[in-house]
Amino acid sequence: MTGWRPKIEKDSKHQRATPTGSETLLEVHNLKKYFPVRRGLLRRIVAHIQAVDGVDLSIRRGGCLGLVGESGCGKTTTGRIILRLIEPDDGQIIFEGTRIESLPDNQMRLLRRKMQIIFQDPFSSLNPRFTVGGIISEGLKIFEADKGRQYINARIVELLRTVGLSPDAARRYPHEFSGGQRQRIGIARALALNPKFIVCDEPVSALDASIQAQVINLLEELQERLGLAYLFIAHDLSVVRHISDEIAVMYLGWIVERGPADEVCEDPLHPYTKALLSAVPSADPHARRKRIMLKGDVPTPVNPPPGCRFCPRCFTSDSSVCPVEVPPEREVRPGRFVRCHLVK
Amino acid sequence: MASADDGTLLDVRDIRVTFHVADGPPVRAVEGVSFTIEKGETLAVVGESGCGKSVTGLTIMRLIPSPPGVIESGEVLFQGRDLLACPEREMRSIRGGEIAMIFQEPMTSLNPVFTIGFQIAEALHAHRDVSKAEDRKRVVELLRRVQIPSPEEGFSSYPHQLSGGMRQRAMIAMALACNSKLLIADEPTTALDVTTQAQIFELLTELRQEMGGSILLITHDLAVVAETADRVVVMYAGRVVEQSPVNELFDAPLHPYTRGLLESIPSRNAGKTKLPVIPGSVPDAAHKPANCHFHPRCPYARQKCSQQDPELRQILPGRFARCWALGDWLET
Ligand SMILES: Nc1ncnc2c1ncn2[C@@H]1O[C@H](COP(=O)(O)OP(=O)(O)OP(=O)(O)O)[C@@H](O)[C@H]1O
Ligand SMILES: Nc1ncnc2c1ncn2[C@@H]1O[C@H](COP(=O)(O)OP(=O)(O)OP(=O)(O)O)[C@@H](O)[C@H]1O
Ligand SMILES: [Mg+2]
Ligand SMILES: [Mg+2]
Numbered sequence: 001m002t003g004w005r006p007k008i009e010k011d012s013k014h015q016r017a018t019p020t021g022s023e024t025l026l027e028v029h030n031l032k033k034y035f036p037v038r039r040g041l042l043r044r045i046v047a048h049i050q051a052v053d054g055v056d057l058s059i060r061r062g063g064c065l066g067l068v069g070e071s072g073c074g075k076t077t078t079g080r081i082i083l084r085l086i087e088p089d090d091g092q093i094i095f096e097g098t099r100i101e102s103l104p105d106n107q108m109r110l111l112r113r114k115m116q117i118i119f120q121d122p123f124s125s126l127n128p129r130f131t132v133g134g135i136i137s138e139g140l141k142i143f144e145a146d147k148g149r150q151y152i153n154a155r156i157v158e159l160l161r162t163v164g165l166s167p168d169a170a171r172r173y174p175h176e177f178s179g180g181q182r183q184r185i186g187i188a189r190a191l192a193l194n195p196k197f198i199v200c201d202e203p204v205s206a207l208d209a210s211i212q213a214q215v216i217n218l219l220e221e222l223q224e225r226l227g228l229a230y231l232f233i234a235h236d237l238s239v240v241r242h243i244s245d246e247i248a249v250m251y252l253g254w255i256v257e258r259g260p261a262d263e264v265c266e267d268p269l270h271p272y273t274k275a276l277l278s279a280v281p282s283a284d285p286h287a288r289r290k291r292i293m294l295k296g297d298v299p300t301p302v303n304p305p306p307g308c309r310f311c312p313r314c315f316t317s318d319s320s321v322c323p324v325e326v327p328p329e330r331e332v333r334p335g336r337f338v339r340c341h342l343v344k
Numbered sequence: 345m346a347s348a349d350d351g352t353l354l355d356v357r358d359i360r361v362t363f364h365v366a367d368g369p370p371v372r373a374v375e376g377v378s379f380t381i382e383k384g385e386t387l388a389v390v391g392e393s394g395c396g397k398s399v400t401g402l403t404i405m406r407l408i409p410s411p412p413g414v415i416e417s418g419e420v421l422f423q424g425r426d427l428l429a430c431p432e433r434e435m436r437s438i439r440g441g442e443i444a445m446i447f448q449e450p451m452t453s454l455n456p457v458f459t460i461g462f463q464i465a466e467a468l469h470a471h472r473d474v475s476k477a478e479d480r481k482r483v484v485e486l487l488r489r490v491q492i493p494s495p496e497e498g499f500s501s502y503p504h505q506l507s508g509g510m511r512q513r514a515m516i517a518m519a520l521a522c523n524s525k526l527l528i529a530d531e532p533t534t535a536l537d538v539t540t541q542a543q544i545f546e547l548l549t550e551l552r553q554e555m556g557g558s559i560l561l562i563t564h565d566l567a568v569v570a571e572t573a574d575r576v577v578v579m580y581a582g583r584v585v586e587q588s589p590v591n592e593l594f595d596a597p598l599h600p601y602t603r604g605l606l607e608s609i610p611s612r613n614a615g616k617t618k619l620p621v622i623p624g625s626v627p628d629a630a631h632k633p634a635n636c637h638f639h640p641r642c643p644y645a646r647q648k649c650s651q652q653d654p655e656l657r658q659i660l661p662g663r664f665a666r667c668w669a670l671g672d673w674l675e676t
Contacts, residue, residue: 071509071537178625179393208392208564208626213608213619220617235537238567238611242619279542281567283609285590288571291542300493 023060025197025229026082031055031091033077037302049301051077053253055091056329056337057231059197059246064223064230066244066261068237068276072301073250075233076120079199082231083115084108095197113143116190120202122182126174133170136160136188143193159188163218180211187218191226199231204239216243237280241265249273252301252309255329259336269332269343271316308341316342353526353558354381354404359418359428361399361408371629373399373413375582378656381526386552386559388569388590390605391579392626397562398448400579401528403428404560405445406435422526440467444524446515448531448562453515454503460487460514461499467521486517491543509536516544520551530562545572566609570594578602581627581637584656587664598665600642636668644669 032055034048052074059065067075080086082093084100093101100111119125126135133156140152157167163184174182183203190198200219204212220243222228234240240247241261248258249272257270268274275292282288294313305312311322318341327339361374374396381387389397402408404420406427420427422443427435439445447453455463464483480499487495490513503511512532519527529548533541549572552559561573569576569590576593578586578601586599597603604622606612613619624641627633633640639649648668656666 070539071507180625209566209605210392210608210622211625213610213621216610217619217621237538238609242610242613276539279538280611281538281542281565281571283567283570283594283606283611285570285573285594291546293543293546294539 024058025061025063025096026057026059026231027092027094028055028057028082029092029094031057031078031081031093032089033074033081033086034089047302050253050304051301052081052088053304055250055253055255057248057255057258059229059231061196062223062227062229063246064232064244066240066247067231067233067250068235068240068247069250070276071235074253074301075250076201078250079117079201079231079233083112083117083199085117113139113193114196115199116193116195116197117199117201118183118186118190118203121206122179122186123206125186126182128174130173131170132160132165132172132174132177132185135174135185136170136192138189139192155192159191162191162222163188164214178211179207180214183207183211183215184218187215187222191222194226195228197229197231199233201233202235203232205234205236212239219243237265237277238283249276252304254309254339255337256310256339257337259333263336269336269338270310270340271314271342272310275315308339310340318342351382352380353383353385353423354560355419355421356380356400356404357419357421359400359403359420360416361396361403362414362416363412364414365412365630369630372632373582373629374403376418377579377582377584379577379584379587381558381560383525383558384552384556385574386561386572387575387577388561388563388573389577389579390563390566390569392564394626394629395579396582396629397564397579398530401445401530401560401562404528405439405443406432407439407445440522440524442524443526443528444519444522445528446512446519446530446532448534453518454511456503459500459502460506464514464518464521467518483517483521486520487514489520489547490514490517491540492517509540512536513540513544516547520547523555524557526558526560528560528562531564532561533568534563534565541568548572566605567611578605581632582629583637583666584664585638585666587656589662592660592663598659598663598670599638599667600644600669601638604641636666642669 031052033052034050036045037047037049038044039046055078057065067078069075077086081088088101091101092099136156136159137152140155156170160167160169165181165184174185177185204215207215216239223230232240232243244261246258247261247264248255249270251272257264257273264273265277268277275294278292292315307323307325308327311317321341327341329337329339332338332343357378358376359374360376363371363373365371377400379387389400391397403415408415415428418428461483464486465479468482484495484499487498492498492510492513506514516532533544536544548559563569573590575589577584578599580601586602588598594606597606607620610619622641627637635651635653636649639645646669654666654668656664659665659670
């Protein structure tokens with residue numbers, strides 16, 4: 001549980017580019033993505049959505065980092081930047097010791113074999129015109145075509161078995177499957193090229209309770225068997241806690257708290273994490289309790305508040321610093337990082 | 345028969361709804377569902393996708409699309425009066441008046457050509473005398489209560505300009521404007537994240553306390569049920585398989601399906617590496633297993649379960665379940 005690397009100082013550029021020990025698989029530093037907002041006939045840029053604004057993360061080999069936060073806080077954008085499905089405006093992405101944020105396309109394509117994504121919506125993420133076999137083998141046909149038709153067919157069967165589907169699913173079409181089964185097809189597709197790392201973007205949010213558990217178990221089993229690392233994005237903290245060894249909490253484009261999963265859940269430090277945890281319904285009717293209600297309008301990342309972004313909704317803020325000064329990320333306990341002026 | 349003052353607000357009796365689809369066998373979406381809702385009570389209906397929750401809610405409102413849907417039998421007694429037998433004209437004034445509904449898909453009930461503010465004001469007018477001048481203020485206040493960011497702007501937005509979550513909140517604001525005796529909320533917070541969800545439930549609870557109305561909460565999220573319901577109806581494949589007060593249900597679920605569902609919740613499995621699962625998957629509504637619909641997935645199933653249909657029977661005071669094996673495993 002000690003996967004968090006100490007934060008690297010801003011001036012040590014060289015160090016960042018070199019491998020940071022065998023433990024760390026992926027690191028990102030100061031990641032930024034501003035989406036332009038265009039208006040009017042001339043489509044002039046009138047503002048920027050600061051979707052991701054200076055994010056630092058790290059994921060161990062075979063580890064799982066849970067990324068939680070409210071809708072629109074930038075989770076999906078972060079996941080997609082890491083895979084370079086969206087180009088970052090600033091920051092470094094270091095995968096297996098290599099800086100990848102500005103790798104040319106042809107090299108990036110080779111790297112994508114090792115980095116895959118499972119999408120949130122099992123209903124729209126599979127091409128309805130392809131058979132399941134075709135969907136799963138798309139990547140194989142690009143990267144391993146030289147191994148021949150027979151190899152690919154055998155691999156499809158193997159992958160279907162791995163995710164608990166029968167081999168004859170290969171000839172059928174996505175609409176013939178239930179949500180949980182479709183999510184398994186998405187997982188099989190992600191596994192096809194033996195990746196090291198998978199971004200799971202809300203992989204179970206659209207699924208029913210009993211199917212959710214099947215998919216979570218499968219992901220955990222695969223992690224153990226294949227040594228996979230995950231970035232697990234979700235808004236359900238109980239799911240995230242179950243599967244992750246580290247958790248990062250995101251608010252309006254910032255990581256406001258990160259640390260070992262159990263510590264963050266049992267002893268949250270940032271006021272937003274506290275509110276988020278208290279909002280999670282507990283599945284225990286005896287534990288109905290007073291929640292911390294966040295006040296104020298939900299802010300937008302177009303004009304984030306100056307100073308601390310959480311300040312306008314915070315219940316502990318100090319009016320002399322919080323609304324004016326941007327809180328830096330600090331390591332307040334070993335392995336626990338917080339962006340808040342007031343946490344001691 | 346339930347009268348208006350014995351504490352029962354709604355008495356749903358043995359409703360059956362079938363969809364006759366062109367290219368397949370008829371879909372028996374709801375097969376004899378019964379329950380009651382007391383005044384001031386929150387009753388939750390839970391169950392997995394396709395088990396007939398929304399169809400049950402829509403039957404109460406008499407909004408089943410027909411064709412293909414047919415309400416084959418049953419009674420829906422609201423304050424003693426059977427809604428399934430009353431004229432459509434009366435039904436229209438009950439909808440959005442004495443009974444309000446928050447729909448699972450908000451776009452079905454928001455009119456795309458009118459602003460949100462206009463539509464909520466309409467809801468206010470339909471059932472109460474409100475002066476025009478007061479309108480805007482009240483609507484903006486409602487929008488603020490459901491956490492629409494910049495409610496003044498929200499007032500003059502059209503539905504397509506809002507995100508899914510914001511539409512859902514606008515729907516909730518509209519339902520709140522009606523001040524109804526019964527609110528049917530079909531997955532009211534599924535599109536929202538946890539903090540907003542918590543706010544909405546706080547709001548619903550507050551309003552229920554203020555006006556003493558009842559809520560029929562339809563959801564597949566058991567944690568939401570644990571937080572808000574007084575009593576729970578568990579549905580599986582078109583039928584009620586268990587009905588219990590919320591504490592009893594979570595402490596000692598009766599039906600094997602309820603038991604399996606509760607066991608699979610991550611927060612109830614802290615520290616365990618593997619989540620317990622119910623084997624198999626929910627049957628397709630057009631091809632349900634004969635007799636007990638749950639028997640192919642049930643760890644307690646025996647021969648009788650596939651040969652004879654169990655009835656919903658009282659197992660303990662106030663607690664009902666539909667299961668042959670129940671006697672057995674209560675002992676184990
Ligand atoms: N391609 C885009 N162009 C413009 N704005 C975008 C784009 N993609 C995302 N955004 C904006 O960036 C912000 C972050 O979006 P993102 O999808 O990362 O949120 P999220 O945390 O994944 O939310 P959710 O839980 O709803 O999926 C939002 O305000 C969103 O509207
Ligand atoms: N208009 C319709 N035509 C045909 N079948 C329908 C129609 N509406 C519902 N059904 C069927 O009736 C069954 C019950 O549907 P219902 O919408 O009540 O499920 P639900 O429990 O609300 O599920 P969810 O959690 O996914 O909303 C399903 O099998 C569905 O396919
Ligand atoms: Mg997202
Ligand atoms: Mg429904």
